[in-house]
Amino acid sequence: MTTVPMEFDPAQIEAKSPPEARMYNDDMAKEPMKSALENNPEIYFVPPQRGSEWGTWEFKPGSYYDTTTGSKHPYWKNKKLPSPTKDIDQLRSDLLKWGYCIIENAIATNQIEAMRKRVLEQAEGERQARIAQKTPSGQNINCCINKGRCFEGLIEQDPSIVQGGPLIEQLMTEALGPDWICTSLIAAISLKGGVPQALHQDQTDSAEALKPTLVNTLTAISDIDQNNGGTLLIPGSHDVLSRAMRERRPVGKLPPAINLEAPAGSITLTDGRILHGTGINHTDEPRIVMLNSMQTNWKRQQENWMLSVRPEVLERASQKLLQRMGFQATTGSQTNEGHGFGAQGLIGEQAGALRDFRLAADRGEYLRVGELGPNSSQQDLQAPFTLRKVVADARSGGASAPLGIGGNHEIGG
């Protein structure tokens, strides 16, 4: 019997790994939220109250949740915060400076009505089925892709559902670079008696980068403001936090939070680094915001679309929708048994297309490559591996199906 060297013994490893000996051991790992919360404890601490007490709203200076819209807030009212517009140059400058911008009438009125009806029916159905996903603020509907055709169009920014889609896509590409994807689509319903959410950043990586790796889109299904739970946010905090990180100093005292004021049909884009949270709904009507968040294509997504998307949705999905849900591998992400090396995550790129693996699994026919060797039987060597078929289809793909650069399955070492 051979003896395992003592350097590999877990107790030895632990003894040799005090905090000061570790690589990259640095307080910056928990920043910028660590100092943001230490120096602004009120944005995190939500005092315990009964649900009914959250309904007694009055503006309180210094409170992050009993606040008001930018146009009414004493600190912000003269600072020209973003207001709804269709002007792309204004939207660019709002997103850069304040960390959010509001696209007016991005969805036409009839589409909004249809979406509101679908969300409310689904919410009721999930409650009756006893699978409702309750949140401290109300109720969320997750994985909306499976719950209505209109949501497929919302994710795709299809102009027949989202008339402002082309403008949104342009801004996304400028912020995230090409071939960005969707991380999840959630209907966030805020109800009377709900608790305000602690302020947080949606983007938890790359805090010191000059640009976001995630941009959320908040579709207002009803008018939102200080009365019904307009999203709480601190204008400009995306820049304050990432600047502190770059300059290696703590985040200091932050300016006050406001409630987002956005009319039904508008889509608000938020930089993933901005501090925000769900507001308090003081009205009897549900406040509905569709959270449809986009990210760079190298990050893990919030929704695990690979497992969750219904087969019929996958079958009918356009190449664009597939790419947006992450069903296109790149060399560095989501390769499947090696399929995807050399691919760039492009729409319709056969060299990285993953749908056929999932559909084969759904049929119970996904045959994975296992242990093989010189003594394997001819039957094993010639098995109808799913990889074989996907690669063959990719190589013989139609004109609309570009192979990735390289288009092979090799990787250097």
Ligand SMILES: [Fe+2]
């Ligand atoms: Fe969030």
